[in-house]
Amino acid sequence: MTTANDVLSALQSAFPGAIEEAKVDPERQLWATIKPDRIVDVCKYLRDNHNFDHYSGAAGVDRIDEGLFEVTELLASHGAHQVVALLKVKTPRDNPSVKSLTGLYWNANWYEREIWEMLGINFEGHPELYPLLLSDELMGAWPWRKDYKGYPDYNTAERAIEKVNPEGYTDYSFTPTEAEIKAGTVPFERPKYPTFREREEMEIKGESEMILHMGPQHAVVPGPFLLDILVDGERVKKAFLDVGYIHKGIEKIMENRTYTQGIPITDRLCYMAALTNNEAYCGAVERLLGIEAPERAQYIRMILEELSRIQSHFLGTAEFLTLIASAVYSPFLYMIIDREDVLSCIESVTGARINHSFVRFGGVRNDLPEGFKDMTLDTLKMIRQKTEEYKELFSSDSIYQKRMEGVGVLSPSDARRLGVSGPPLRASDTPFDMRREDPYLLYKDMDFEVITRKEGDSKARVEVRLDEILESCYIIEQCLDQIPSGPIMAEGVPKRIKPEPGEAYYRVEDHRGEMGFFVVSDGSEKPVKVKARGPVYAYFQALPPLLEGVYIADVVAIAGSMDACTSEVDR
Amino acid sequence: MVLKNLKMTLKRSMSGVEVTRLYPEKIMDLPDAERGVHVLDIRKCIGCGACARICPNDCIELVPYARGNPLKNKKQQYPQVDYGRCMFCGLCVDDCPASCLTMSKVFEIAGWNRDDIVYSPEDIAVGMYTDQELAELAEEARKAEEEKKRKAAEAAKAKKAKAAKAKAAEEGEKGSGEKSAKNKAE
Numbered sequence: 001m002t003t004a005n006d007v008l009s010a011l012q013s014a015f016p017g018a019i020e021e022a023k024v025d026p027e028r029q030l031w032a033t034i035k036p037d038r039i040v041d042v043c044k045y046l047r048d049n050h051n052f053d054h055y056s057g058a059a060g061v062d063r064i065d066e067g068l069f070e071v072t073e074l075l076a077s078h079g080a081h082q083v084v085a086l087l088k089v090k091t092p093r094d095n096p097s098v099k100s101l102t103g104l105y106w107n108a109n110w111y112e113r114e115i116w117e118m119l120g121i122n123f124e125g126h127p128e129l130y131p132l133l134l135s136d137e138l139m140g141a142w143p144w145r146k147d148y149k150g151y152p153d154y155n156t157a158e159r160a161i162e163k164v165n166p167e168g169y170t171d172y173s174f175t176p177t178e179a180e181i182k183a184g185t186v187p188f189e190r191p192k193y194p195t196f197r198e199r200e201e202m203e204i205k206g207e208s209e210m211i212l213h214m215g216p217q218h219a220v221v222p223g224p225f226l227l228d229i230l231v232d233g234e235r236v237k238k239a240f241l242d243v244g245y246i247h248k249g250i251e252k253i254m255e256n257r258t259y260t261q262g263i264p265i266t267d268r269l270c271y272m273a274a275l276t277n278n279e280a281y282c283g284a285v286e287r288l289l290g291i292e293a294p295e296r297a298q299y300i301r302m303i304l305e306e307l308s309r310i311q312s313h314f315l316g317t318a319e320f321l322t323l324i325a326s327a328v329y330s331p332f333l334y335m336i337i338d339r340e341d342v343l344s345c346i347e348s349v350t351g352a353r354i355n356h357s358f359v360r361f362g363g364v365r366n367d368l369p370e371g372f373k374d375m376t377l378d379t380l381k382m383i384r385q386k387t388e389e390y391k392e393l394f395s396s397d398s399i400y401q402k403r404m405e406g407v408g409v410l411s412p413s414d415a416r417r418l419g420v421s422g423p424p425l426r427a428s429d430t431p432f433d434m435r436r437e438d439p440y441l442l443y444k445d446m447d448f449e450v451i452t453r454k455e456g457d458s459k460a461r462v463e464v465r466l467d468e469i470l471e472s473c474y475i476i477e478q479c480l481d482q483i484p485s486g487p488i489m490a491e492g493v494p495k496r497i498k499p500e501p502g503e504a505y506y507r508v509e510d511h512r513g514e515m516g517f518f519v520v521s522d523g524s525e526k527p528v529k530v531k532a533r534g535p536v537y538a539y540f541q542a543l544p545p546l547l548e549g550v551y552i553a554d555v556v557a558i559a560g561s562m563d564a565c566t567s568e569v570d571r
Numbered sequence: 572m573v574l575k576n577l578k579m580t581l582k583r584s585m586s587g588v589e590v591t592r593l594y595p596e597k598i599m600d601l602p603d604a605e606r607g608v609h610v611l612d613i614r615k616c617i618g619c620g621a622c623a624r625i626c627p628n629d630c631i632e633l634v635p636y637a638r639g640n641p642l643k644n645k646k647q648q649y650p651q652v653d654y655g656r657c658m659f660c661g662l663c664v665d666d667c668p669a670s671c672l673t674m675s676k677v678f679e680i681a682g683w684n685r686d687d688i689v690y691s692p693e694d695i696a697v698g699m700y701t702d703q704e705l706a707e708l709a710e711e712a713r714k715a716e717e718e719k720k721r722k723a724a725e726a727a728k729a730k731k732a733k734a735a736k737a738k739a740a741e742e743g744e745k746g747s748g749e750k751s752a753k754n755k756a757e
Contacts, residue, residue: 261627264660334583337590351604351674357660365665366604389579396575495666 002081004030007050014045026287028438029505033088040099042087043075047104051080054432055105055419056507059518059531060115062093064146069096069121072518074505074533078416078432086505091121100126107419110541118144130193133244133570140190144252200228200240208232212552216245222319223566227543227559231552239547239555241540247570254530259285259361259497262530266517267355269532270568272315275301275308275346276510278359281530283440283506284517285361288499291490297363298441299483303376304346304358305508306472306479310383311342312511313465316563317390320462323560324403331390338386341379348372361497363489373480380473387469394462404459408546408558411456418542422513422535423464424562428456434509445482448475458561465563498525510535512563534568601676606659608677609652613639613696615671618647622663622672630656631663636692638700642712649692654680 004024011032012019018038023031034042046052056074063070068090075085089098100123101108112123113132120142123129131139142148163171194202200211209232216224226242250269254262266281267274279301286292293301318335343353348369350356358365394400410420415428425432431450435443451467453460499521507516513535520529539562547555592599601607613636623631633648640647650663650672664672682688693699700708 257627258625260625260662260666264627264658264662267660330580330583337588347605348602349604351602351606351661352659355658355660357662360665365661369603393576393579 002050002083004028004083007046007083007085008032010050011042011045015042018042028082028084030083030085031088031503032085033090036089036091036098039073039087039089040101040104043073043101043104046075046085050083051077052085053080053416054078055101055108055111056084056514056516057531057533058101058108058111058115059529059533060119060121060144061520061529062119062144062146063528064093067093069093069119071098071115071121072503073101074516074518076437078430079437082438084438084505084507086503096120097122097124099124102126105419106417107538107541110537118142120145129191130196130199131244133247135244136190136195143249196226196240196242200230203230203238206232209237214555216242222564225540225566225569227555229547229552229555234551234553236547236550236552236555239544241544243540243566243569245570246567248567250571251530251532255527258525259499259527262527263359264355264357266532267357268567269534269571270536270565271354272312272565273308273510273512273515273568274354274356275305275350275358276508276515277532278356279305279440280506280508280510280515280517280532281519282359282361283508284504284519285497285499287504287506288502288519288521289361289493289497290500291362291493293363294487294490295442295484296367296486297488297490299479300349300364300368300488301359302441302443302446303368303476303479303483304349304356306476307342307346307376309472309511310469311339311346313469313563314339314342316511317462317465320560320563324557331393334386335390338383341382345372345376345379348375360489360493362493363487367488368483376476376480380476384470384473387466391463391466394459394466401459403557404462404561405455405457407458407554408550408561409455409457410542410546414545415456418545419538420513420535420542421538422510423468424461424539424542425513426451427453427460427464429454434507434514438507440506440508446475446478458557461561461563496525498523507533512536512565513538532568532571534571536562536565536568539564540569605676605678606661606674608654608675608680608690609650609663609695610673610675610697611650611692611695612671612673612698613649613692613700614698615669616649617669617671618644618649619668620648620650621666621668622650625662625666627660627662628656628658630654634691638693638705640700640708642708642715649696651692652690652695654688654690655685 004027008022008024008030012022015038018035018041020033020035022033025031043052052075054076056076058074059072061070061072069092071089071091073087073089075087077083091098096119098121100112102112102123103125109126109128110132112126113129115121116123116126116129117131117134117139134143165171204211209230212229212231214227214229216226224245226240226245228240228242229236230238230240248268250265254265257265262281263278266277269277314335318332318339322329322332346356347353349366349372350358351366410418410424410428412428412430415425415430421432429452431452433450434440435446435448436450448471451464451471453464501521501523503518503520505516505518507514509515514533515535516533518529518531518533519527522528543559543562546558550558618633620633623633630653631650632653634651635646636649639649659674661674664674680688
């Protein structure tokens with residue numbers, strides 16, 4: 001098995017002088033600062049020789065005191081080994097520029113675009129540096145920079161100037177005042193790029209082609225996002241995604257809150273996955289603080305996260321059924337009824353049905369109440385029985401089979417290249433699960449199977465979810481049997497959380513895939529940078545290539561089978 | 572296939588799972604851990620403001636409260652919660668050093684105005700002092716105050732007396748000095 005030290009020594013011998021500083025901390029994580037001109041070579045070497053075929057994301061950090069920007073590339077492997085490489089590249093704050101990795105990893109595209117629009121770091125060789133999450137007015141303001149002064153309040157419509165454009169639409173514009181220009185809150189120079197509309201209209205080649213809009217407000221999308229499909233007849237030729245309609249700036253908000261105040265905010269990434277988001281964030285901060293939760297607390301976290309996985313998969317499958325045809329509405333309601341019982345189990349511990357804010361640094365908020373074991377075992381029995389019923393129902397229904405089989409097939413190599421994780425990746429015959437890959441909590445002691453399917457189509461993705469519900473039931477039963485008594489909070493957790501300067505990355509298996517938190521501390525009460533690497537961001541990025549060449553009617557079946565959440569994409 | 576599915580539907584409809592609740596009349600059982608409206612133990616609160624500092628949404632404000640313990644500092648303030656902002660995360664409860672702030676199962680707090688859902692210490696307090704207790708405590712406080720005043724007065728008196736004595740002694744010395752000088756002159 002390759003270890004982080006092996007990779008480090010191989011890198012040092014292959015690129016003498018290119019690695020400025022490096023450390024292995026903790027085991028399985030390799031941190032290295034690479035010279036800016038060698039980053040592409042180093043990544044290519046790691047990808048080709050050491051199986052680093054999973055590009056997990058990138059985080060940009062503004063080191064205003066040192067006059068530097070840092071871009072940290074997160075590389076991992078699809079099961080060949082468990083090492084995570086976090087490669088740092090530094091670039092000066094004036095005229096920042098980093099080499100793009102889009103030539104090596106297809107899915108680096110969106111991560112680099114986001115860093116460009118938020119921090120203003122140019123990525124050399126990036127094919128399409130267009131804004132992703134920000135609106136056009138904010139472009140050029142670089143809101144993630146530490147010296148960003150905020151944007152003038154345009155919410156009062158008094159200052160809006162109406163203007164009718166040549167196409168007959170009314171546009172509203174705002175002229176900045178002298179004071180605002182003086183204060184530097186209004187961007188002077190905006191980067192030049194074609195708008196989303198111009199970009200998609202450029203692709204129209206013939207008379208028979210047209211663009212069909214799905215969204216931002218559409219009955220079949222799980223939140224506001226724009227999915228435009230360029231159709232020729234009934235076939236989709238190309239798909240375009242526009243996200244950012246509910247961009248909340250959660251990462252920037254967390255920079256302005258103390259570490260503890262960040263916990264409830266991580267819930268709001270996606271309320272379905274509130275517990276795993278808590279876990280990922282608290283795990284990263286625990287690494288910074290160098291503390292570990294006591295055993296009982298880790299068991300409680302595992303029980304609740306698996307319960308949360310069950311309810312999320314139920315709702316994901318239920319929503320998917322309403323999307324493919326409104327005729328199958330009864331299974332949707334059945335699953336919602338079953339899910340309520342799971343939520344009651346979670347609520348009896350956390351005190352909330354969604355948005356739990358339950359995990360704390362070094363432990364959990366509450367202990368399990370009396371009678372929790374019996375209640376949960378009853379619920380699990382019911383869940384098992386119901387899930388078996390659904391599986392039987394799906395496998396025996398010929399209409400469902402015909403509608404789903406062979407729709408949106410993602411081959412294993414494509415799934416890895418597009419960077420998806422979680423059930424869609426496992427449905428494509430890749431046993432990639434963080435609980436096995438990067439064992440957190442006490443999952444290494446648990447006996448469970450990583451569910452995979454060979455087909456890679458929409459049907460397989462739903463089957464993986466249903467089978468994972470059964471597997472989660474099994475894990476919870478083991479936890480309830482093995483849970484020891486003891487404290488639920490670690491000793492010596494300071495009241496005021498002030499970690500030592502440093503960085504930490506912690507990833508967990510969300511219900512939808514790999515969820516990671518990258519937290520940078522400078523020794524103060526507030527984090528310098530929090531980067532949430534969500535699984536749905538990767539799903540969305542993979543949608544356009546997946547939709548090419550399918551029928552219009554299948555678009556919904558494919559997009560729905562991904563179990564997406566726009567809130568987490570936009571953050 | 573159709574029959575099988577139909578059988579499942581029938582089974583579900585016969586299973587007797589309670590789905591619809593007659594909500595205002597019948598409220599579901601809430602667990603003890605439920606995070607609803609705060610409860611403030613007014614006798615334990617030390618007015619430190621830890622809850623207000625930790626609150627991510629700034630919804631807790633410390634305000635003066637007339638019915639607090641008169642034995643304590645008169646300027647002590649108590650938390651007031653603005654439920655228009657509160658997200659019921661429970662961080663304030665975790666951070667309370669006196670364990671006086673908890674959360675109840677009450678969740679029906681809708682109001683007609685924004686002011687209606689700003690809960691003053693009086694609205695969330697439990698264990699409030701009765702009028703009699705307050706009167707007794709006030710009496711105690713008055714007594715304590717009087718005692719303090721009396722002691723202060725005594726101390727002042729003693730100090731004054733001491734000062735006067737010292738002055739007198741000094742004066743006496745001075746006086747005798749003068750006298751002796753006078754005597755000499757004479």
